[in-house]
Amino acid sequence: MCRRLLCQTRAFALRPTSAMLSLVFAVVFAIAAPAFAQSETVTVDISAEIAPRCGFTGSGPAAASAPGDLENAAQLRFGLTLDCNTPFSLGVMATNGELLNQDAMPDGSGFAFAKTYYLTVGIDTDRGFKTSERCASSEIVAGGPCSFASTISGEGLSSGDGIAIDHDAILEVQWPDQRELSRRLAPGRYRDTLILVVGART
Structure with missing residues (x-):
């Protein structure tokens, strides 16, 4: 049992901590996201020859x-x-x-x-x-x-x-x-x- 005022104070004190954690996670996710879209490279080899004569x-x-x-x-x-x-x-x-x-x-x-x-x-x-x-x-x-x-x-x-x-x-x-x-x-x-x-x- 707690006094009403004290319980309200403890509940208020927990909320900023949770918000701060959420903010930290949001920052981490933003940094980890790729800055540019990935690109694909295709190489085409062309070969030819001249037969000996x-x-x-x-x-x-x-x-x-x-x-x-x-x-x-x-x-x-x-x-x-x-x-x-x-x-x-x-x-x-x-x-x-x-x-x-x-x-x-x-x-x-x-x-x-x-x-x-x-x-x-x-x-x-x-x-x-x-x-x-x-x-x-x-x-x-x-x-x-x-x-x-x-x-x-x-x-x-x-x-x-x-x-x-x-x-x-x-x-x-x-x-x-x-x-x-x-x-x-x-x-x-x-x-x-x-x-x-x-x-x-x-």
């Missing part, structure tokens, strides 16, 4: 005739345009390994019916000009020891790190004067075929 452009020389007499020394130069956007190699293979007489066979007459020639290969790239060693025609047949003798794509004279877009591959064919050799050549037409293969290096 390597080949010859244009028709190029399909055949060539030696100037003058085959018994005279000569040097022939052939150029073929390349389109290689990746490092590559150029291989060359000779069908006969020498210039063979197409009209006559060895007959014991003492004449020669074949003539050895020599081949050097070069490729022009964006990293400079690459030149092979000089190989005898007998060395560029299948299984021959010449480093660029190959018909396998990606093998042969390497471009290194270079590429060749609208650059040339150069073939230089040479043979000596027949008077420097032991026998004269028999009359007739002489021929050999060179097979060139260019491809991205494996």
Whole structure:
């Protein structure tokens, strides 16, 4: 039992405390609320590629005739345009390994019916000009020891790190004067075929 005035005083004293707590909670909630709305980010990746390619452009020389007499020394130069956007190699293979007489066979007459020639290969790239060693025609047949003798794509004279877009591959064919050799050549037409293969290096 309390006096009426005292009970009223105690009840009044509790009310400010409750109001203060409410105010504190209100402040806490206001501070904890996010200042900005959350945003979402979407990333879109775009990718593409250019496939490696390597080949010859244009028709190029399909055949060539030696100037003058085959018994005279000569040097022939052939150029073929390349389109290689990746490092590559150029291989060359000779069908006969020498210039063979197409009209006559060895007959014991003492004449020669074949003539050895020599081949050097070069490729022009964006990293400079690459030149092979000089190989005898007998060395560029299948299984021959010449480093660029190959018909396998990606093998042969390497471009290194270079590429060749609208650059040339150069073939230089040479043979000596027949008077420097032991026998004269028999009359007739002489021929050999060179097979060139260019491809991205494996």
